Amino acid sequence: MRSLRGWLILALLGVVCALPALDRTAAAQPTNPPDSEQNRIVRGFLIAPVKLKVRGRDRNLIGLGSYIVNAQGGCNDCHTNPPYAEGGDPFQGQPEQINTEGYLAGGVEFGPFVSRNLTPGEHGLPAGMLFRDFKRTIRTGHDLKNLHPHISPLLQVMPWPVYRHMTDRDLKAVYEYLRAIPSIESP
16 A cells, blocks of 8 residues: 555656646647737747748847738738638638738739739838838828829728827838848739
């Protein structure tokens, strides 16, 4: 007959031996880690659908920007045509596969409006804009390339009235992420 101390030692060993198995099981399940900017940065890199150019750039801003663009902003839905690769449309019950060939290159038609190519142009600027112009566009809805002045001087499809409330740091993060994605010609 074992002593109480012997049983406690065996029970403790059983718990310790089971911990690695519990960790593997937990790691396989989607989790919601504690909310922090660092967790959003890490998640941003995990969900970025394209290879990012990070050398010599602020990795934290790029990761945070990816999180905002890919987990919060829904930018792919309007700025990638089509948003999902063939067979990868989650709205049809398929495993999600972003259209990386046209990722954020614009070309989605909304009546007379067409979504802008957000990828870096020949000078490495997202949508050809300096940060000050990008920030102004998001804050005011005034597009420097106002293609439809007869309809409205303001962007009509872009949800700038919502995005304008983002912090300067968040807007800078989105901008830096857009600088880090591959350049793609507009469709």
